[in-house]
Amino acid sequence: MRPSEMLKDSCSLEWQAATNHVFCQELTLGSLSLDKMRIYLAQDYTFIDNFVRLAASAIHHAPTLADRLPLAAFLGIIAGPENTYFQRSFDSLNVSKEEQETPSLLAPTAGFQALMLKAAQSGSYANMVAVLTVAEWVYLSWTQNTDRIDSPLPFYFQEWINLHEGEYFESVVEHLRTQLDRAYDAADGAEKATIADYFKQAVTLEKQFFDACYDI
Numbered sequence: 592m593r594p595s596e597m598l599k600d601s602c603s604l605e606w607q608a609a610t611n612h613v614f615c616q617e618l619t620l621g622s623l624s625l626d627k628m629r630i631y632l633a634q635d636y637t638f639i640d641n642f643v644r645l646a647a648s649a650i651h652h653a654p655t656l657a658d659r660l661p662l663a664a665f666l667g668i669i670a671g672p673e674n675t676y677f678q679r680s681f682d683s684l685n686v687s688k689e690e691q692e693t694p695s696l697l698a699p700t701a702g703f704q705a706l707m708l709k710a711a712q713s714g715s716y717a718n719m720v721a722v723l724t725v726a727e728w729v730y731l732s733w734t735q736n737t738d739r740i741d742s743p744l745p746f747y748f749q750e751w752i753n754l755h756e757g758e759y760f761e762s763v764v765e766h767l768r769t770q771l772d773r774a775y776d777a778a779d780g781a782e783k784a785t786i787a788d789y790f791k792q793a794v795t796l797e798k799q800f801f802d803a804c805y806d807i
């Protein structure tokens with residue numbers, strides 16, 4: 592079995608909770624309250640900032656140019672179309688400049704920030720790709736797990752789905768999983784335990800990140 596599959600299976604309850612979350616179901620059905628979407632997007636924009644920094648560290652630590660380039664190309668999507676998506680959504684949903692730029696961080700957002708920083712500062716490529724793989728694979732999985740409706744969704748729902756499904760995004764997740772598989776295979780016992788810990792913490796935070804939008 593691929594190490595990435597084994598890591599996923601070792602926290603399957605948390606994985607199911609994150610990838611079948613009511614937030615994702617409501618978003619894809621168009622029934623998600625706009626207040627929850629505003630909270631989510633403002634929190635997630637700070638997640639994206641830390642994701643870009645962690646991905647940049649991973650790009651630096653990847654073994655070869657061939658390993659580096661797919662993540663570098665993906666950062667271009669985040670810096671381009673995904674960033675524009677956030678700006679257009681903030682405008683359309685009337686999220687204030689203050690909420691966009693300096694929202695008070697909810698606990699899972701702060702937790703993710705700390706985990707990403709810790710992974711980057713560990714200097715271990717394996718730890719970095721463990722967190723990055725979870726972030727993208729959980730999103731691919733929820734787009735695959737959710738139901739769709741025939742009538743058109745507002746762009747701030749539809750484009751968030753589009754950014755996390757399809758052939759290109761599947762190739763990003765496959766690249767990250769392959770990087771994680773190799774780094775895990777090359778790790779010793781203690782390092783493997785650390786990688787598994789990063790993986791599970793990230794999955795738990797993904798679930799809590801959605802939960803937090805309902806707690807306010």
Ligand SMILES: Cc1ncc(CO)c(N)n1
Nearest residue numbers: 635638726727730797800
């Ligand atoms: C919290 C979170 N996890 C994963 C993704 C996917 O990039 C995201 N945008 N936000």
